[in-house]
Amino acid sequence: MNVFNIIAEIEKADPEFTERISPRRAAIKNITSFGSKVAVAALPFAFATIFKKAYGTTSTASVTDVLNFALKLEYLESYFYTRGVATSGLIPGTDMNVFTQIQADENEHVAFLKSVLGAAAIPQPTFDLTAKGTFADVLTNYNTFLAVANTFEDTGVRAYKGQAANLQGNEVVLTAALSIHAVEARHASAVRQVRAAHGVNIMPWITGAASVYNDTGVPAVNANYGAGATGYPAENNVTQGGVNLTTLASAYGSTTPYNVACEAFDEPLDANTVVTLVTPFFIN
């Protein structure tokens, strides 16, 4: 990757690019010194920081904060699946390929985020997979393991979705975050399919009713599917973009069934609420 060629390309597309960087010379100099100290993989992040400054994206969290927030969740998932796969007798052989695939993806997410963050990456925390005893048999009872996996994946989807606006307009970092988000959703679907195969009444997507927002059958994780801060409704929300989805036509007539309206849109969750939810899984 040639940094200066990229800047030249940006200037061609947007002649005012360098004018927006303030102070111009210092910014360019920073790229060079930064780039010489960290892995090439960190360069997209360096650009992200500059773009954010240059274009004045109004967000409350910095890109570094968002990526470290994501890294913290990925550390947890990676550790959870690594322990699960390594625990003899926990995962039946017929399901093992699902979890080795998910484990591999989560490990890659950790590696990817660390490479992008470079020296700014938070270190791996230590974990308590029982969440202070709430899931005491998580590594000995497969059904508990599946329930926790189900919740981790659905909450991961909510967490990434909640950060999209903080990365807005940033082609490199937003596209990467959306792409990890999609993989978390694939995992959520897969884990839900495994639970369904073991007799749990659950679909690959989150369903609900006017009075039901947690469809996992696990009351201990109600908050993971509930509302977060203002503007982050529970998973059974049916109003999108100011439109009450149930008033739209469907294959069944002039209205849409409530459960369909829940299922067709996943809900984001704010970072503070997510941190509160996962805190019991962390020792430090």
Next chain:
Amino acid sequence: MKTETNENKGNGMIARRSFLRYAGIGAASVGLLATAACHHDHTVVINQGVDIGTGDIGILNYAYALEQLEAAFYTQVISSPYSGISVSEKAYLTAIRDHEILHRNFFKAALGANAITGLTVDFSAINFNSRDSVLGAAKTFEDLGVMAYDGAGYLIQNPDYLTLAGKIVSVEARHAALIRDLLVPGSFAGSDVVASNGLNNALSIAQVLSMANAYLKTKVSAVNYNYVVA
């Protein structure tokens, strides 16, 4: 040969005129039926087409176009199920149909007068009586939808629209994982859609539309995003 030369010249002129019309009209749907008569009994008909336009309206129309395609596909799947369809598969595909119809109708309602026209589909390549053909097409549409939303997110300027796109793309990814597992158990995040760094592939608007147009009689272009229907 003189005739070929004239035909080529005529097509080139039509193409340029079409481009100018697309560019000038922007988000409005373009009822483009261009007919060129050569000097013998031979006419060149260019399919009716639409252009998604530009800005957030353009991206929402892009999503609306893909959701129209998916909704039409699953509607046909459920109205004429493949032979041997199981109860659970029919339930899954019915639910997905319902989601896609709602996505389509949501975008139509949200776009209002800015919405592109209803698209006419071309599913002649799909054998609706064959499980492999139907699920194979479903896999194509779902994976394409995920890659489309992931690849176009950075173009969205209004944060509310970006969040809305995020709310939909994860549901498409849930669908994609299910369909893939129905075809090949354990392939929910196969290496053909998830790169070795654990990231889902993302595609540009031009890449997505060139694939989607194979299933559309009404061709969708995106002149503001470097894609004109060939």
